Amino acid sequence: MVLGALGVGVVGILTGAKLQELTSDLLLPVTLRDPTGLTALLPLAGRFRIYSVTKELPSRSRDDYQLRVDGLVARPTSLSYGDIHDRLPQTALTRDFQCVTGWRVQHVPWIGVRLSDVLAVAGVMPTATRVVFHSFDGTYTESLSLEQALRPDVLVAHTLQGQPVSREHGGPVRMYVAPMYGYKSCKWLERIELVDHLVGDGGYWESRGYDLDGWVGASNGGHDEPTS
Numbered sequence: 001m002v003l004g005a006l007g008v009g010v011v012g013i014l015t016g017a018k019l020q021e022l023t024s025d026l027l028l029p030v031t032l033r034d035p036t037g038l039t040a041l042l043p044l045a046g047r048f049r050i051y052s053v054t055k056e057l058p059s060r061s062r063d064d065y066q067l068r069v070d071g072l073v074a075r076p077t078s079l080s081y082g083d084i085h086d087r088l089p090q091t092a093l094t095r096d097f098q099c100v101t102g103w104r105v106q107h108v109p110w111i112g113v114r115l116s117d118v119l120a121v122a123g124v125m126p127t128a129t130r131v132v133f134h135s136f137d138g139t140y141t142e143s144l145s146l147e148q149a150l151r152p153d154v155l156v157a158h159t160l161q162g163q164p165v166s167r168e169h170g171g172p173v174r175m176y177v178a179p180m181y182g183y184k185s186c187k188w189l190e191r192i193e194l195v196d197h198l199v200g201d202g203g204y205w206e207s208r209g210y211d212l213d214g215w216v217g218a219s220n221g222g223h224d225e226p227t228s
């Protein structure tokens, strides 16, 4: 199903409040994000590393891009880049980005659609308990519990630091799971699958020893659940 066919349902979830949040976040002056200006002077601090577990960086044009939402949903859905960028409600978030290997980028602004808004389009069936993310690199997977997936700080992201998410960073569309370490945010996202069980260990890095729940902690907006 394409988004246009949904008509009234989609209009119903577009709200002025979300656009306001977007505007005010983007208008935050740079000086407020880095009051001393010192962060920018440290050579390696504040820089993203580019990660891919596959040899080549995958590539997909915005025109060819489709995000499938399937599994235990009422309406298996395919969203275009335009659906994600223009037709679904937009949410902006500014948080630190942190990798378990120790690097961290502070105050990174993202724009995208809340995963909860994407899931609402497809209609999650009552039997679903987990959400699996598939990358078009053909290898990487990640997952969240349904409760984690419905948090307001979990985005299907198209914009990073004011620019379209680049190929290196997992564009045209990637996950951004703000309260968790970077490995929970699947790059080159092509499919969101609703399931009723833990699939394997829960993800690529989970199979290599990382925690299933990758909470960063209070520095990233905090969370209400204990780390398991």
Ligand SMILES: Nc1nc2c(c(=O)[nH]1)N[C@H]1C(S)=C(S)[C@@H](COP(=O)(O)O)O[C@H]1N2
Pocket: 048, 049, 050, 051, 052, 053, 054, 098, 099, 100, 135, 137, 140, 168, 169, 170, 181, 182, 183, 184, 185, 186, 187, 188
């Ligand atoms: N498909 C895919 N997604 C991925 C990864 C990857 O190798 N492949 N690495 C993860 C890890 S460990 C981190 S820290 C972030 C890094 O995002 P970046 O490459 O945009 O800095 O992406 C995460 N998502």
Ligand SMILES: [Mo]
Pocket: 098, 099, 100, 101, 181, 182, 183
């Ligand atoms: Mo990472």
